[in-house]
Amino acid sequence: MDKVFELIARERELQETTLRLIPSENYTSKAVREAVGSILMHKYSEGQAGKRYYQGNEVMDDLERLCQERALAAFGLKGEEWGVNVQALSGTPANLAVYTALLEPGDKILAMYLPDGGHLSHGWQYKGKKVTLVAKIWEVTFYQVSEKTQRFDYDQIAKLAEQVKPKLVISGGTAYPREIDYRRMGQLAHQAGAYYLADVAHEAGLIAGGVNTSPFRFADVVTMTTHKTLRGPRGALIFAKKELTGEIDRAVFPGIQGGPHNETIAGMAVCLAEAQTEAFKAYAAQVVANAQILAKGLTTAGYEVISGGTDKHLVLVDLRRQKLSGWVAAWALEAAGIIVNRNTVPQETASPFYPSGIRLGTPTVTTRGMAKPEMELIGTWINQVLKVCHKWQLPEEKMARQDFVKEFRQEVRQEPRLIEIKQAVAELCRQFPLKD
Numbered sequence: 290m291d292k293v294f295e296l297i298a299r300e301r302e303l304q305e306t307t308l309r310l311i312p313s314e315n316y317t318s319k320a321v322r323e324a325v326g327s328i329l330m331h332k333y334s335e336g337q338a339g340k341r342y343y344q345g346n347e348v349m350d351d352l353e354r355l356c357q358e359r360a361l362a363a364f365g366l367k368g369e370e371w372g373v374n375v376q377a378l379s380g381t382p383a384n385l386a387v388y389t390a391l392l393e394p395g396d397k398i399l400a401m402y403l404p405d406g407g408h409l410s411h412g413w414q415y416k417g418k419k420v421t422l423v424a425k426i427w428e429v430t431f432y433q434v435s436e437k438t439q440r441f442d443y444d445q446i447a448k449l450a451e452q453v454k455p456k457l458v459i460s461g462g463t464a465y466p467r468e469i470d471y472r473r474m475g476q477l478a479h480q481a482g483a484y485y486l487a488d489v490a491h492e493a494g495l496i497a498g499g500v501n502t503s504p505f506r507f508a509d510v511v512t513m514t515t516h517k518t519l520r521g522p523r524g525a526l527i528f529a530k531k532e533l534t535g536e537i538d539r540a541v542f543p544g545i546q547g548g549p550h551n552e553t554i555a556g557m558a559v560c561l562a563e564a565q566t567e568a569f570k571a572y573a574a575q576v577v578a579n580a581q582i583l584a585k586g587l588t589t590a591g592y593e594v595i596s597g598g599t600d601k602h603l604v605l606v607d608l609r610r611q612k613l614s615g616w617v618a619a620w621a622l623e624a625a626g627i628i629v630n631r632n633t634v635p636q637e638t639a640s641p642f643y644p645s646g647i648r649l650g651t652p653t654v655t656t657r658g659m660a661k662p663e664m665e666l667i668g669t670w671i672n673q674v675l676k677v678c679h680k681w682q683l684p685e686e687k688m689a690r691q692d693f694v695k696e697f698r699q700e701v702r703q704e705p706r707l708i709e710i711k712q713a714v715a716e717l718c719r720q721f722p723l724k725d
C-alpha cells in the first residue's frame with residue numbers, strides 16, 4: 290500500500306478513537322467526501338458561471354450556480370439583495386478578497402483583537418511586527434473585550450470607530466464564546482462611514498441551523514468557512530450585498546486566486562443541502578446545549594470559564610487560577626485521548642505559543658451523537674486530567690526547550706491516570722462511531 294494510504298488509515302483510527310474538541314473541526318458526511326474526491330478536480334474553470342476563460346465548462350457553470358442557490362437558501366437570502374461567491378479557497382483568502390474589493394492600500398480596518406478571540410486573517414500584528422500580509426497592506430486597529438465582563442462593550446467600540454474612522458469594521462473570531470450584537474456592530478460601522486464585514490467562520494452552521502443570530506440584516510458582507518460548524522469541506526463563502534458582488538468576484542479572480550476548486554464547490558453544495566434539513570437543526574441546537582453543559586461542569590469544578598459560559602459551540606477556559614499553562618494542559622489532554630487546542634485568553638499575560646487557556650468545542654462530538662451524559666463525563670475527565678497536571682507547573686523557558694519537550698511528552702504519555710482515561714475515552718468513542 291502507498292505510504293499515503295497508511296497515513297490516512299492511521300489518522301482515521303485517531304479520529305475514531307479520540308475526542309476531538311477543537312471548535313473549528315467537524316466530521317463530514319460521506320456524500321461531502323465523495324463530492325470532494327470526485328473527477329470535478331480535473332477541470333479548470335477560471336471566471337464566473339457563464340463567463341469562463343476555458344472551454345468545456347457547461348457542467349461547472351451548473352454546479353457553481355447550484356452551490357450559489359443553496360448558499361442563499363441555507364441562510365434565507367433573496368438573490369435580488371445578496372450575491373455569493375463560492376470560489377474562495379478558504380476563510381483567509383475569502384477575507385483577503387473582501388479587503389481587496391472594498392479598500393485601497395493604506396485604508397483603515399477596525400477589527401477584533403486576536404488574544405481576545407479575534408482571527409489572524411483580520412490583520413494581526415504583534416509588538417509592532419506586521420505578522421500578516423493584511424497588516425502590511427492596511428492599517429489595522431483592534432478593539433478588545435471589557436476587562437470586567439470579558440464581553441464586548443459596544444459603546445467603547447463605537448467611540449473607537451469614531452476616532453479611527455476606518456473604512457471597514459470587522460467582527461468575528463475564533464475564541465469569542467458569546468453572540469455578537471450584529472445590529473450594534475452594523476450601526477457603529479455605518480455611523481463611522483465604514484463597511485461592515487461579519488466573519489461568521491465559526492458560527493455558520495449555528496446560524497444556518499437557527500440557533501445563533503443571523504448577521505445578514507446588518508452587514509454589507511458576510512464571510513464564512515464551510516468546514517467548521519457548517520460541517521462541509523474546507524472552503525469558504527463570501528456573501529455580499531448585490532451592489533458589491535462584482536467587485537468581490539473580481540477580487541477573488543483574478544485578484545488573488547486562479548482556477549476555483551470545483552470539487553470543493555461540489556462538496557459545499559452537498560453540505561448546504563444538508564444544512565437545510567431538520568436533522569441539521571437538531572444537531573446545531575445540540576452543539577450549543579453540549580457546550581453549555583461542558584461550561585457548567587467546568588465552572589462547578591472551579592475553573593474560570595471566560596465570560597461565564599457560552600452561547601455557541603465553544604468554551605474558553607482560563608487556567609491561570611490553577612497556575613497551569615494551556616500548553617501543558619493540551620499535551621496532557623492529548624495523552625488522555627482528548628484533543629483540544631491551547632488558546633490565549635482576555636488580558637493574556639503569557640506568550641501566544643504558551644498561552645494561559647484551552648479552547649474546547651462541541652461540533653465533532655455532537656456529530657457523533659453525544660449529548661448531556663457524555664458531555665458531563667467528558668467534563669469530569671478534563672477536570673481529572675487537569676488535576677494530574679498540577680505537578681507540571683512549568684516556567685515558559687523550560688517548555689520552550691526542545692530536549693525538554695520530547696522528555697515531557699514521554700512522561701505525560703506514561704502517566705497511569707492519563708492512560709486509564711485514554712482507554713475510557715476510546716470505549717466511549719466506540720459507542721459513538723463516525724457515521725458515513
Ligand SMILES: Cc1ncc(COP(=O)(O)O)c(C=O)c1O
Pocket residue numbers: 313379380381382384407408410461462463488489490491514524
Ligand atoms: C473567524 C475566522 N475567520 C477566518 C478563518 C480562516 O479560515 P481558514 O483557516 O479556512 O483560512 C478562521 C479560521 O479559524 C476563523 O476562525
